[in-house]
Amino acid sequence: MPMLLNASDYRRRARQFLPRGLFEYIDRGSEDETALTRLRDSLDAMTLLPAVLTGHDRRDLDTVLFGRTIAAPLVVAPTALAGLVSHDGETKLARAAARVGIPVCISTQSVTSVEAIRRGAPDALLWFQLYVWRDRALTARLLERASACGCDNLLVTVDTPVSPNREYNERNGFGIPFKPRLRSMIDVALHPAWLFGVLVRYLMGEGVPTYGHYPEAFRTAITRAEIAEAVRLENRLSWDDMRWLRGIWPGKLTIKGVLAVEDAEKAVEIGADGIVVSVHGGRNLDCLPAPVDCIPAIVGAVKGRLTILADSGVRRGTDVLKYLALGAEAVLLGRLPLWGLAVGGEAGAEAVLRMVLREMDTAMAFLGAHCVPALRNGRASELRN
Numbered sequence: 001m002p003m004l005l006n007a008s009d010y011r012r013r014a015r016q017f018l019p020r021g022l023f024e025y026i027d028r029g030s031e032d033e034t035a036l037t038r039l040r041d042s043l044d045a046m047t048l049l050p051a052v053l054t055g056h057d058r059r060d061l062d063t064v065l066f067g068r069t070i071a072a073p074l075v076v077a078p079t080a081l082a083g084l085v086s087h088d089g090e091t092k093l094a095r096a097a098a099r100v101g102i103p104v105c106i107s108t109q110s111v112t113s114v115e116a117i118r119r120g121a122p123d124a125l126l127w128f129q130l131y132v133w134r135d136r137a138l139t140a141r142l143l144e145r146a147s148a149c150g151c152d153n154l155l156v157t158v159d160t161p162v163s164p165n166r167e168y169n170e171r172n173g174f175g176i177p178f179k180p181r182l183r184s185m186i187d188v189a190l191h192p193a194w195l196f197g198v199l200v201r202y203l204m205g206e207g208v209p210t211y212g213h214y215p216e217a218f219r220t221a222i223t224r225a226e227i228a229e230a231v232r233l234e235n236r237l238s239w240d241d242m243r244w245l246r247g248i249w250p251g252k253l254t255i256k257g258v259l260a261v262e263d264a265e266k267a268v269e270i271g272a273d274g275i276v277v278s279v280h281g282g283r284n285l286d287c288l289p290a291p292v293d294c295i296p297a298i299v300g301a302v303k304g305r306l307t308i309l310a311d312s313g314v315r316r317g318t319d320v321l322k323y324l325a326l327g328a329e330a331v332l333l334g335r336l337p338l339w340g341l342a343v344g345g346e347a348g349a350e351a352v353l354r355m356v357l358r359e360m361d362t363a364m365a366f367l368g369a370h371c372v373p374a375l376r377n378g379r380a381s382e383l384r385n
């Protein structure tokens with residue numbers, strides 16, 4: 001078995017295991033993938049200045065985030081349909097995150113419901129990601145379920161008003177709802193380990209994998225053509241909706257997908273606890289700037305009034321440190337844990353998270369940063385003590 005030493009190794013192995021349609025759904029961007037390229041370029045172009053002779057021989061990654069101490073400034077990002085990557089994949093991700101001591105955010109569009117994930121991962125620090133449904137009463141009911149399962153941070157995703165233009169999904173036949181086509185059936189048949197290890201296991205147990213949170217009356221088999229109007233994703237969201245959510249959600253409220261300073265200011269005004277500066281992994285609008293170019297102005301304007309998280313494009317521990325150095329307080333990982341999940345289920349997801357932690361630790365040693373706050377503001381060299 002080839003050694004799995006970095007994110008590229010895991011990605012390569014995941015590519016062999018997953019049907020091409022599913023692999024590309026996870027891996028790729030949108031349109032011409034310039035946002036994806038820009039993301040990588042922005043992180044690769046950034047450097048960190050070390051402090052030498054700091055006299056520390058251990059690094060401490062503990063982080064206080066939203067008032068709670070976690071083992072590292074990392075969060076497993078919400079990813080729709082992670083349950084298709086491995087059987088019961090969302091629960092496996094939650095268990096892996098719990099073992100590492102970091103939160104995991106469950107997507108509205110997960111295959112497994114938050115209740116089942118909570119049962120399978122009782123120790124997990126669960127967050128919940130919301131795509132607001134047209135029917136607000138059903139949306140509110142969903143939030144009650146998430147809250148009852150102990151999710152203490154709601155990430156409301158606001159950067160996806162319509163379905164992104166992903167032409168490769170058209171070409172390779174992957175879509176939601178899934179439409180059986182000859183091409184996708186051949187694709188699945190060519191990946192028997194996934195077919196029997198994931199799909200057949202669902203078919204023999206729970207049945208056709210579905211969106212686990214959709215209410216019983218609207219439950220949508222992925223093969224069904226129409227998603228009922230009530231649970232269609234709301235594309236007319238406004239700040240009033242965020243005020244409404246602030247009013248009904250008892251826990252922390254974080255707005256995911258903020259890039260402009262003005263929007264970060266509005267998030268403060270409506271009483272949000274946090275924002276995620278994110279380009280959705282380069283999967284949505286192809287002409288977005290990179291978070292690296294947006295974080296400093298946002299930090300300058302709102303820091304201290306809400307918690308700033310960041311994501312998109314992280315492939316190395318050093319990428320995490322770069323977002324932290326710019327002022328983010330924690331970083332979400334989307335694709336990386338999914339590659340681990342594909343390669344080795346729960347153990348694979350945990351291995352990837354531990355790999356990122358190791359890379360962070362090594363780089364912090366070089367930077368002379370003995371703790372996370374010493375990295376902030378991109379000036380590790382000026383924060384020695």
Ligand SMILES: Cc1cc2nc3c(=O)[nH]c(=O)nc-3n(C[C@H](O)[C@H](O)[C@H](O)COP(=O)(O)O)c2cc1C
Nearest residue numbers: 026077078079080107157280281312313333334335
């Ligand atoms: C397969 C996949 C599904 C995703 N589904 C969601 C989702 O349901 N809700 C959401 O807010 N973000 C979703 N995202 C975006 C992630 O939460 C995160 O912003 C992004 O993946 C970070 O970039 P990275 O994958 O380069 O780490 C998804 C990302 C991927 C790769």
